[in-house]
Amino acid sequence: MGEGRIWRKVEKEIEKGEKQQRKEYRVGEKERSSWEGDKVATSQLLSPPLPSPPLLPQCCQPLQSPRGSPLRLLSTMTQAEIKLCSLLLQEHFGEIVEKIGVHLIRTGSQPLRVIAHDTGTSLDQVKKALCVLIQHNLVIYQVHKRGVVEYEAQCSRVLRMLRYPRYIYTAKTLYSDTGELIVEELLLNGKMAMSAVVKKVADRLTETMEDGKTMDYAEVSNTFVRLADTHFVQRCPLVPATENSDPGPPPPAPTLVINEKDMYLVPKLSLIGKGKRRRSSDEDATGEPKAKRPKHTTDNKEPIPDDGIYWQANLDRFHQHFRDQGIVSAVANRMDQVISKWVGQWLSGIFTYLQMWPLAYSQSQHSRVNSEFQFTFQTQTSSEIVRTMLRMSEITTSSSAPFTQPLSSNEIFRSLPVGYNISKQVLDQYLTLLADDPLEFVGKSGDSGGGMYVISILMGDLHKALGSLATATLESVVQERFGSRCARIFRLVLQKKHLEQKQVEDFAMIPAKEAKDMLYKMLSENFISLQEIPKTPDHAPSRTFYLYTVNILSAARMLLHRCYKSVANLIERRQFETKENKRLLEKSQRVEAIIASMQATGAEEAQLQEIEEMITAPERQQLETLKRNVNKLDACEIQVDETIFLLESYIESTMKRQ
Amino acid sequence: MAIHSRSPYYWPGELTNGELWEADLERQQLEEDQQISSWLRRVFRVGEGQQVFPIGCLNPQAASIMASRGGGRGRGRGQLTFSMEAVGIGKGDALPPPTLQPSPLFPPLEFRPVPLPSGEEGEYVLALKQELRGAMRQLPYFIRPAVPKRDVERYSDKYQMSGPIDNAIDWNPDWRRLPRELKIRVRKLQKERTTILLPKRPPKTTEDKEETIQKLETLEKKEEEVTSEEDEEKEEEEEKEEEEEEEYDEEEHEEETDYIMSYFDNGEDFGGDSDDNMDEAIY
Numbered sequence: 023m024g025e026g027r028i029w030r031k032v033e034k035e036i037e038k039g040e041k042q043q044r045k046e047y048r049v050g051e052k053e054r055s056s057w058e059g060d061k062v063a064t065s066q067l068l069s070p071p072l073p074s075p076p077l078l079p080q081c082c083q084p085l086q087s088p089r090g091s092p093l094r095l096l097s098t099m100t101q102a103e104i105k106l107c108s109l110l111l112q113e114h115f116g117e118i119v120e121k122i123g124v125h126l127i128r129t130g131s132q133p134l135r136v137i138a139h140d141t142g143t144s145l146d147q148v149k150k151a152l153c154v155l156i157q158h159n160l161v162i163y164q165v166h167k168r169g170v171v172e173y174e175a176q177c178s179r180v181l182r183m184l185r186y187p188r189y190i191y192t193a194k195t196l197y198s199d200t201g202e203l204i205v206e207e208l209l210l211n212g213k214m215a216m217s218a219v220v221k222k223v224a225d226r227l228t229e230t231m232e233d234g235k236t237m238d239y240a241e242v243s244n245t246f247v248r249l250a251d252t253h254f255v256q257r258c259p260l261v262p263a264t265e266n267s268d269p270g271p272p273p274p275a276p277t278l279v280i281n282e283k284d285m286y287l288v289p290k291l292s293l294i295g296k297g298k299r300r301r302s303s304d305e306d307a308t309g310e311p312k313a314k315r316p317k318h319t320t321d322n323k324e325p326i327p328d329d330g331i332y333w334q335a336n337l338d339r340f341h342q343h344f345r346d347q348g349i350v351s352a353v354a355n356r357m358d359q360v361i362s363k364w365v366g367q368w369l370s371g372i373f374t375y376l377q378m379w380p381l382a383y384s385q386s387q388h389s390r391v392n393s394e395f396q397f398t399f400q401t402q403t404s405s406e407i408v409r410t411m412l413r414m415s416e417i418t419t420s421s422s423a424p425f426t427q428p429l430s431s432n433e434i435f436r437s438l439p440v441g442y443n444i445s446k447q448v449l450d451q452y453l454t455l456l457a458d459d460p461l462e463f464v465g466k467s468g469d470s471g472g473g474m475y476v477i478s479i480l481m482g483d484l485h486k487a488l489g490s491l492a493t494a495t496l497e498s499v500v501q502e503r504f505g506s507r508c509a510r511i512f513r514l515v516l517q518k519k520h521l522e523q524k525q526v527e528d529f530a531m532i533p534a535k536e537a538k539d540m541l542y543k544m545l546s547e548n549f550i551s552l553q554e555i556p557k558t559p560d561h562a563p564s565r566t567f568y569l570y571t572v573n574i575l576s577a578a579r580m581l582l583h584r585c586y587k588s589v590a591n592l593i594e595r596r597q598f599e600t601k602e603n604k605r606l607l608e609k610s611q612r613v614e615a616i617i618a619s620m621q622a623t624g625a626e627e628a629q630l631q632e633i634e635e636m637i638t639a640p641e642r643q644q645l646e647t648l649k650r651n652v653n654k655l656d657a658c659e660i661q662v663d664e665t666i667f668l669l670e671s672y673i674e675s676t677m678k679r680q
Numbered sequence: 681m682a683i684h685s686r687s688p689y690y691w692p693g694e695l696t697n698g699e700l701w702e703a704d705l706e707r708q709q710l711e712e713d714q715q716i717s718s719w720l721r722r723v724f725r726v727g728e729g730q731q732v733f734p735i736g737c738l739n740p741q742a743a744s745i746m747a748s749r750g751g752g753r754g755r756g757r758g759q760l761t762f763s764m765e766a767v768g769i770g771k772g773d774a775l776p777p778p779t780l781q782p783s784p785l786f787p788p789l790e791f792r793p794v795p796l797p798s799g800e801e802g803e804y805v806l807a808l809k810q811e812l813r814g815a816m817r818q819l820p821y822f823i824r825p826a827v828p829k830r831d832v833e834r835y836s837d838k839y840q841m842s843g844p845i846d847n848a849i850d851w852n853p854d855w856r857r858l859p860r861e862l863k864i865r866v867r868k869l870q871k872e873r874t875t876i877l878l879p880k881r882p883p884k885t886t887e888d889k890e891e892t893i894q895k896l897e898t899l900e901k902k903e904e905e906v907t908s909e910e911d912e913e914k915e916e917e918e919e920k921e922e923e924e925e926e927e928y929d930e931e932e933h934e935e936e937t938d939y940i941m942s943y944f945d946n947g948e949d950f951g952g953d954s955d956d957n958m959d960e961a962i963y
Contacts, residue, residue, distance in 0.1 A: 114816045115821055115823065116822050116824055117824075117825050118825055149862045149864050150864060151823060154821045163859055171859045206812075212821075261856050502794060608892075611892045612892060615895065618896065622900075654796065659809075660802075
């Protein structure tokens with residue numbers, strides 16, 4: 023649409039400008055060559071390119087098309103992704119926001135009035151929805167010429183909403199409850215000022231503590247600072263400070279800028295205070311001098327010290343963490359056959375980084391026994407080594423770099439966690455083992471300093487670590503879907519790259535009929551593809567080789583597409599189940615409310631019993647079934663999201679390489 | 681060999697033109713073959729306008745059975761454009777039966793799926809997810825569409841919670857960060873709605889708790905109002921705020937009624953209830 027419109031506009035300009043020569047300009051592909059000669063003339067008629075947009079950080083994701091180009095590149099979102107976005111938006115923000123959001127995702131960048139007109143909603147509703155979407159970083163705006171502000175949706179950011187529980191849980195494992203609540207508040211509110219976050223989190227924590235105890239602001243601030251130092255939260259772009267020398271009217275929308283250096287700078291705030299309980303009549307606990315001060319702080323007339331500085335969760339950093347976790351557990355699965363069953367947590371070590379990992383360590387698949395004070399003998403040595411290497415390089419290497427910084431084995435030896443008493447020689451042996459592994463997570467890049475080792479996050483040519491993870495996912499999907507024999511054939515074709523029909527049967531040692539059947543099943547589902555090698559230049563079919571091959575990238579894309587579809591199906595089914603039993607759910611809620619209120623006013627056991635019996639036994643059973651089903655569907659969503667993350671990371675890293 | 685419904689070449693039209701199809705393994709290559717671009721055409725030996733489906737066995741003797749349909753290349757017999765052995769279908773092999781309908785909506789699973797992750801972590805994340813869902817519905821960012829006006833104004837409308845009636849939002853964004861055209865009136869904040877004291881993250885299913893919790897809050901508030909009126913000495917913060925804040929229309933109305941909102945059932949669901957327990961007599 024954009025293209026035709028622009029060309030027609032140019033046509034009008036030309037008619038206006040050049041009245042002497044009336045040429046016939048036709049719009050269309052074939053005629054475009056006629057434009058070649060007139061490039062100079064037309065380029066003058068097209069509007070001059072606008073100045074390049076200010077440098078936006080990764081989180082803001084600049085528009086894909088350069089500003090000056092007349093062709094608008096629509097972000098290519100598949101139907102499955104759009105459907106999933108629509109379900110997520112509807113669940114979290116309601117129908118109005120969903121309508122606007124999906125419209126923006128479908129049609130790209132649009133100004134306010136066009137949105138209102140196209141979706142048929144009133145202007146006020148559209149404004150409300152856009153405010154919400156911008157607040158949550160799902161939509162960005164840009165000022166175009168003539169003061170028109172256009173809004174664009176970030177579809178991939180909408181899909182991240184599926185992953186919020188995982189982010190919050192990660193924060194919990196790394197920074198315990200305080201960190202968890204901080205990240206939760208930031209995710210639920212999009213962006214917040216630090217003081218607001220600290221207050222809210224302190225209040226929430228105070229609620230859960232025992233009576234009489236409160237949470238100090240200082241502790242929450244500390245955790246916040248630590249989160250910022252390790253880049254888990256970052257600053258939002260700021261409104262540029264306008265000097266009064268600006269003569270003209272203020273711009274219709276501010277252009278937000280942020281300096282790379284300032285992104286993690288915590289302002290010097292002295293937040294003193296303690297968390298407040300809601301409904302607490304104990305004024306000593308709140309530590310406020312005035313008892314009559316109104317509780318809600320949003321109407322506070324006092325200026326907030328960090329006005330205008332907003333923080334948001336840095337999702338890329340979380341992704342980096344997940345990726346590291348994936349690699350470490352893959353290495354652990356592969357190399358560390360558990361010999362001894364003694365596992366435990368680390369006591370905090372010398373390095374501040376180590377404070378992050380002790381809790382994270384308990385997540386590894388082998389350590390289910392959680393004992394705070396058990397000092398153990400580690401057997402997961404190689405995964406620990408890889409983890410150390412990743413930890414050492416996490417701040418020095420940016421998240422999208424193909425390789426980590428080379429680390430010498432001496433450095434690694436020094437940085438191993440405290441209490442890990444393996445000798446240098448053993449470490450060297452492990453490193454050699456890791457470097458020689460066909461999976462090639464770790465590569466040797468030199469011999470100085472006792473051997474320099476590098477973890478290749480992305481393959482030199484083929485994205486080894488992420489590629490292996492993606493491949494492993496594909497293999498396991500084939501195995502679970504089609505059976506272990508199919509999986510054998512799949513792994514065979516993966517390994518040998520290209521195989522003929524006959525060769526497949528021979529190598530896999532599977533009878534011809536079955537092999538054929540399995541191959542075609544996988545072919546029809548697009549896990550395997552057919553590659554033609556012509557013998558003659560005329561591509562005669564009878565003289566062409568047809569080879570089976572696995573194209574990992576396209577298979578990964580296909581699987582990712584299926585994952586999006588499955589999550590959409592899961593959400594739909596869950597909503598269907600809930601809707602079916604809506605009446606019953608409402609009834610049970612009402613009963614609970616009645617019971618709660620009666621308990622508050624003090625009621626006898628008999629009365630409570632009577633009210634509980636309002637829900638009959640078969641109804642209870644129905645409720646139980648419903649609960650079980652909904653739990654299962656939710657757990658499935660979480661699981662599929664992990665696969666989505668893996669595949670997306672792999673595809674993204676591949677695209678970056680190209 | 682079926683064209684799978686998920687392959688990009690799936691054409692949901694007629695799947696068979698009723699012809700018997702056989703493999704002629706020794707066919708002269710005609711020059712038109714070079715113009716065939718799609719490998720699919722070659723595999724399935726499709727003419728320009730035809731969609732053919734193999735039925736039954738490959739039978740080399742059935743060459744004469746093939747009748748030509750208009751639109752073919754003018755050759756009278758069904759012929760293969762390449763050697764079927766290359767893709768592994770030998771002579772006389774039984775092909776799978778043709779598909780005459782789209783694949784079923786819930787195809788039977790051949791293998792049992794792997795169990796979901798359970799354990800502390802899995803359950804915690806699950807509970808977290810459900811709680812987040814509930815929490816987001818309560819936030820002011822959740823915009824409910826306005827309830828459509830019914831034909832007649834009813835008495836119960838006064839006491840029912842409905843969506844955003846006016847064009848205002850409930851939260852206060854930083855207007856400096858947003859384009860000027862988006863500025864809307866911010867509804868004056870009511871007293872901070874307090875929900876029930878949350879114990880540590882009980883797992884909850886997705887529920888539309890808004891109505892019930894609102895009713896419960898009004899119940900609580902009513903109790904507080906009662907106690908504050910009785911005891912003016914008590915300098916409770918809630919009391920102060922009630923006097924200070926701008927009252928909501930609904931609250932005024934609710935104060936006037938004698939009926940507790942949480943008990944109010946407007947009887948719309950009455951008709952559906954009666955089917956459950958037919959044992960008891962209905963009076």
